[in-house]
Amino acid sequence: MLDATVHRQLLREASLRVTAPRLAVLRAVDEHPHADTATIIAAVREQLAGVSHQAVYNVLAALTEARLLRRIQPPGSTARFESRVGDNHHHVVxxxxxxxxxxxxxxxxxxxxxxxxxxxxxxxxxxxxxxxLCPGCAAVQRTP
Amino acid sequence: MLDATVHRQLLREASLRVTAPRLAVLRAVDEHPHADTATIIAAVREQLAGVSHQAVYNVLAALTEARLLRRIQPPGSTARFESRVGDNHHHVVxxxxxxxxxxxxxxxxxxxxxxxxxxxxxxxxxxxxxxxLCPGCAAVQRTP
DNA sequence: AGGACTTACTTGATCCATTCAAGAGAAGTG
DNA sequence: CACTTCTCTTGAATGGATCAAGTAAGTCCT
Incomplete structure (x- = not known):
């Protein structure tokens, strides 16, 4: 909510039309960093019921193309997205x-x-x- | 051919049975570094016609598990395999x-x-x- | 504001790499 | 050589992602 105006501005600056699905995707990715597509679709539909999965795929592709989102895909996982862009940071998986x-x-x-x-x-x-190994999985391995 | 005995030995050392499909996969990956699964299947069938794609998938999984092969999967590409393992090298895509x-x-x-x-x-x-960009694609982009 | 133009979304089907399942066949062991 | 176990073949199914056509909505301009 707070960021809706920021999101509108980001879309405008990228010469993209401001639509409800795009705002919902931007917000969903903000709130679920590194989420996969299925999670993002679910989060989008909590804000905006009835959005097609195809629309979410289109939006993710468009926003990635416009460099508003970054697509990451660790081997063995489906595509994931994050809104933190432009600082060339890395990931631990x-x-x-x-x-x-x-x-x-x-x-x-x-x-x-x-x-x-x-x-x-x-x-x-x-x-x-x-x-x-994340802290949780490392602990499980030590005491099986 | 030359390496068949080496491949047999590698399989033995990994406690894996020596089978024709496994030798064919090892050779195919040696000869086609960074090849995707479809290419590997084709290369295997040139040596050994009639090998099922399922067998190749099984073999690739088993050999990767045994660390005889390494699986790499750049985002946007299907799975690729290489036989150079153990030296922690990287890739340029x-x-x-x-x-x-x-x-x-x-x-x-x-x-x-x-x-x-x-x-x-x-x-x-x-x-x-x-x-x-690889040298070829960079040249195309400069003179379109 | 209203109309025209362009872009985006919905619907529904389709693709294709990969995996699952069950039975036939071959490799290793004593 | 026969037994046990693992591997291969066959055939189908899964599921993330994409394609295509028609409808709807955003933006621009007067």
Whole structure:
């Protein structure tokens, strides 16, 4: 609610029409960082019943294209989205339950790492995924 | 062919039965680094016609579990596999055509990076994906 | 405000990588 | 060589994501 005007402004600045589904998606992703598509659809429908899943997919694609959202997809998981963009931060992912947390990038702007040999590729970003166990899953493994 | 005895030995050491489909998959992945599942299935069938796709999926899962193969899955792509394991190297991926190349890790053993704040996660690996354009796609973009 | 134009959403079907399930077949063991 | 267990084949099902066509809504301009 508080951010609705901010969200409108973000959409305008990206030359995107302001629609109820888009505002609902922006709010849902704000409130559920790193959520998968199914979770986002459910959260959107709590605000706005009857939104089609196709609309949510369209909106997520459009907002990702416009760099208002960032799409992350750890191997073995479905697509997830976050609204924190522009600071080139990274993620730590739990191998057991799939939980995701943000990790600040020490450099802050991409690419934060330089490849030892880039094979002639024009590299513009270095994405880092830290793999491990979240505190909860680590505790379960120690005392099974 | 040359490596068949090596492959047999690798399977034995992993307590896996030596079967024709498994040898064919190991060879196919050796010869097609970073190939997706469809490519691997085709390559396997060139050596051994009539292998079911299910068998290839089973073998890939078993060999990945046994750490004889490594599964990589850049967002937006289907699963890919490589036989280079154990040296914690990274990858550079072309945003345009999906081409993948290896990038040696300066450290060599995981985790090669330390998170600024790991949120209590027990991190055992830092996976790095360098994003950019391969030489071919970069050339096309400059002269469209 | 109202109309025209453009973009977005709904509905319903479809795709395709991957997985599930059950029975036939082959690898390893003594 | 026969037994046990794991692996492969066959065929179907799952589910995230996408495609297509028609309707609805946002934006611009007068």
């Amino acid at each position: 739990c191998r057991s339950c799939g939980a995701i947390a943000d990790v600040d990038c020490a450099v802050g702007k991409a690419p934060c790492l330089i490849a030892s040999d880039d094979h002639g590729f024009a590299v513009d970003e270095a994405e880092v995924i830290y793999w491990g | 072309c945003r345009s055509c999906g081409a993948i190349a290896d990038v040696d890790c300066a450290v060599g053993k995981a985790p090669c990076l330390i998170a600024s704040d790991d949120h209590g996660f027990a991190v055992d690996e830092a996976e790095v994906i360098y994003w950019g």
